[in-house]
Amino acid sequence: xxxxxxKFILSAFRPNGSDAGSATFCDALRMAGDDPLVKAWFAQxxxxxxxxxxxxxxxKPPEGLREAILAGVRVSDRRGGKGLGWxxxxxxxxxxxxxxxxxxxxxxxxxxxxxxxxxxxAITDMVTERHGGTGEPASALVVGLQAKAGKMPSAEQxxxxxxxxxxxxxxxxxxxxxxxxxxxxxxxxxxxxVTRRDGPLGNSVTKGPTFxxxxxxxxxxxxxxxxxxxxxTTAGVEALRRLL
Amino acid sequence: MNNEAFAALVDxxxxxLYRFALSLARNSSDAGDLVQQTFFIWATxxxxxxxxxxxKSWLFTTLYREFLRGRRRDARATSIEDLPPADKxxxxxxxxxxxxxxxxxxMTALQTVDETFRAPLTLFYLExxxxxxxxxxxxxxxxxxxxxxxxxxxxxxxxxxxxxxxxSKVLPFPDSKGASAS
Numbered sequence: 001x002x003x004x005x006x007k008f009i010l011s012a013f014r015p016n017g018s019d020a021g022s023a024t025f026c027d028a029l030r031m032a033g034d035d036p037l038v039k040a041w042f043a044q045x046x047x048x049x050x051x052x053x054x055x056x057x058x059x060k061p062p063e064g065l066r067e068a069i070l071a072g073v074r075v076s077d078r079r080g081g082k083g084l085g086w087x088x089x090x091x092x093x094x095x096x097x098x099x100x101x102x103x104x105x106x107x108x109x110x111x112x113x114x115x116x117x118x119x120x121x122a123i124t125d126m127v128t129e130r131h132g133g134t135g136e137p138a139s140a141l142v143v144g145l146q147a148k149a150g151k152m153p154s155a156e157q158x159x160x161x162x163x164x165x166x167x168x169x170x171x172x173x174x175x176x177x178x179x180x181x182x183x184x185x186x187x188x189x190x191x192x193x194v195t196r197r198d199g200p201l202g203n204s205v206t207k208g209p210t211f212x213x214x215x216x217x218x219x220x221x222x223x224x225x226x227x228x229x230x231x232x233t234t235a236g237v238e239a240l241r242r243l244l
Numbered sequence: 245m246n247n248e249a250f251a252a253l254v255d256x257x258x259x260x261l262y263r264f265a266l267s268l269a270r271n272s273s274d275a276g277d278l279v280q281q282t283f284f285i286w287a288t289x290x291x292x293x294x295x296x297x298x299x300k301s302w303l304f305t306t307l308y309r310e311f312l313r314g315r316r317r318d319a320r321a322t323s324i325e326d327l328p329p330a331d332k333x334x335x336x337x338x339x340x341x342x343x344x345x346x347x348x349x350x351m352t353a354l355q356t357v358d359e360t361f362r363a364p365l366t367l368f369y370l371e372x373x374x375x376x377x378x379x380x381x382x383x384x385x386x387x388x389x390x391x392x393x394x395x396x397x398x399x400x401x402x403x404x405x406x407x408x409x410x411x412s413k414v415l416p417f418p419d420s421k422g423a424s425a426s
Contacts, residue, residue: 011394012368012375019374044334045397051342052400053369056354058347061262065276069254069283125273171273 006031006038007045015049118193119212119219121173122230125180126191127216135166138181145183145192152244155226158194185243188235194227209244211237220244254283257303260370263351264304267366268311270355278314282307300372305381308363338401345408353403361396364389 009028013019020029032042137159144150144157163179164170171178171193178195209222219232220240233239258279265275285306286299342350357365367378375393379386 008390008394011397012390014368014371014374016371018371022374024375041334044336044339047339048334048342048397048401049369051339052350052354053371055342055345055347055350056263056366056369059263059266059351061259061279062272062276065262065279066254066258068276069258069280070251072280072284169271169273172277 001027001031003031003035003038006035007041010038010042010045013046015046015053115210115221116212118173118195118221118228118230119210119232120214121178122191122193122219122221122232123212123214123217125171125193126219126232126234135163135168137163137166138168141168141192142181142183145181145190146185148185152192152229152231155224158227160194160196160227188233188239190235190239190243191232193230193232197223197226197228209240211240213237250287253286253299257300258283260372261303261307263370264363264366265307265311266351267354267362268308268359274314278307278310281310285310301377301381304367304373305383308381334397334401338404341404341408345404349407350404353407354400356403356406357396357399361392361399364392365396365400368393 006028009025010032013025013029019025028038032038141153141158141163144153160177160179164177169180171180173195176195178193180191180193182189182191184190207223209220212219212221213236217232217234218237218240219230220237221228221230222244223229231240231243261279261282262275265278266272269275269278282303286303354362354366354369363382364378364384367373367381368375373381375389376386379389382389384392
């Protein structure tokens with residue numbers, strides 16, 4: 001066995017030593033004991049691997065994920081688990097987690113059920129997820145959203161398919177695509193969501209903005225001829241009103 | 245499987261599954277979806293598995309398959325032959341670097357490793373699976389796992405170096421003139 005072969009095999013040796021009894025590593029480990037070059041390399045390699053593994057162990061799942069998993073399966077059990085898209089189940093679970101996790105505060109208007117669902121989805125996503133996305137169309141959309149005094153985009157300004165296909169962050173809500181970008185304006189961060197009008201909510205979202213406030217954040221929901229929109233922020237309803 | 249047993253299964257595996265999913269999907273939202281979807285599939289199909297001891301491998305395999313199924317296959321169809329050779333030799337400063345930077349940045353660096361190497365590399369660092377189990381989960385030969393681990397580690401070291409020099413400022417849209425699409 002050459003030094004390079006030994007290094008190659010030892011690259012698969014887990015830093016916690018779980019593979020010490022594996023015959024595959026026997027010769028390479030022996031070489032690491034005998035050859036000073038391999039020994040030094042292996043010590044450094046394990047130290048590096050241990051450090052990386054330790055850092056990865058520090059990455060915590062988002063709060064509520066465990067509850068969402070359990071709630072999602074319970075929901076699907078009750079619904080028979082068939083004919084439901086996963087996104088809907090996840091949405092219900094996330095909504096359930098929100099209900100459990102946050103105190104609701106009085107909403108400034110009594111929203112319709114479709115608006116509530118989309119607003120809840122947006123707020124949940126905003127507070128529980130780390131966002132990301134790519135693509136020039138999405139960047140252009142963000143630039144427009146960030147423009148001072150700019151209004152929210154309308155249907156003519158949104159090429160839904162192009163945004164989605166070029167890497168704009170795409171979520172699943174009740175089996176339908178929802179695009180999301182985040183932007184900041186005047187020091188507040190906002191999350192803008194758009195889904196097709198013929199999507200999960202049908203025509204249940206009214207044209208004018210409906211505001212929903214939760215302890216975790218607020219969302220405005222409105223629609224036009226082609227799309228349903230949601231705008232969510234942790235800066236409160238008044239911050240939303242200023243943009244609409 | 246009763247509720248208590250299912251909850252125990254979730255408790256045992258959801259955190260490492262999430263870490264694996266996060267390295268693959270590269271965002272928390274999709275990672276959470278993948279983990280939930282994996283347990284949902286378990287609840288509807290996997291609980292018929294006769295040997296509960298194989299649940300861990302089943303869950304990781306299922307999550308990986310769901311990831312492959314969900315992503316646009318044409319986005320990263322790079323074959324290993326097309327990839328540049330790994331050439332970052334391990335140095336003492338590499339170890340120090342990992343100790344200096346925080347866990348989120350290590351994950352960020354891992355997420356920049358090519359997907360071909362990222363999946364086995366993450367499973368390796370989670371330390372839950374042997375190289376044979378990784379080979380089974382990813383459906384590749386054992387030698388391929390070793391090769392990908394070796395090259396993946398080299399890519400990761402380069403990525404850690406880049407991430408550290410860039411500090412904590414990670415912009416999702418490097419070409420967007422300051423704009424960020426989330």
